[in-house]
Amino acid sequence: MKTFKMLSFDLIKEDGKLNFPLIDGIVINQENSHKSWVLELFISKEHIKTFHQLHNSGEVFDVHVVISFPDNEPAPFSVVVNEIREIRGNYSVLLKGAVKQLRKKYAEQLLKLLLEENLPKEELITRFEQGMRERPKLKEI
Template sequence: MKTFKLKLLNVMEEKDGEIIPHRIPLIDGLIINREDDKNQWTVEAYVESSYMPYFEQLSKNKDEILIQVKITKESNDTATFITSIIGMNEIGSNMNVLFLGNIVDRRKANIESMLTTLIEEGYQGKELLKKFKEIT
């Protein structure tokens, strides 16, 4: 397992057909790459206890919760995860919320999207490979 500092947490919410980030101010947090056979990660966010009703409602209404996080440094790109809430605990006047999920590999999705577009444009075989190399 590898443990990293959690620097940002956004819960992605759908509103009027759009996905909008809801930033959750962190007091502290960790993200753990469990390095298991399911490629699961655990995200622990330590936040103000006023967020307890929000996370309780989220947990009741959704089986899968899309979150974005920044790991280690604020300057890093966000990583997107499909998660579920596996626990919430009051800790003094604050709380923690635990997510378990898998990282979404956006690079792979982008590559698949580019290839699909090129195939739809009629490229195939060696021409497809040549055009793909040109745009990447």
């Protein structure tokens, strides 16, 4: 197993991303035949309602997680809420799932769309870096 520090957590919804501020978080690659991952978020009480709803529904949902270093690209996961525990007024949310396969050639497709906008060099670089970090659906750009 390998463990990583979770720096940010975004729930992906049809209408965009919903960021959940973390008190702490960890990501564990179980390195098993199922290629499963465990994500544990430690969040404040004000953000727990969404996770209770997801837990009760058993819904599989997509998230983006920045691991280890702030400049890393968000890693996409499909997960389910496995367990929620209250700890001294805050909450531990245990998610289980798998890494989603990113579309091939995302960088090339993003760059092609941005080049079509005839942006100045500095803006092109800035928008490309932002797009690679945030990974929006390409039709949203």
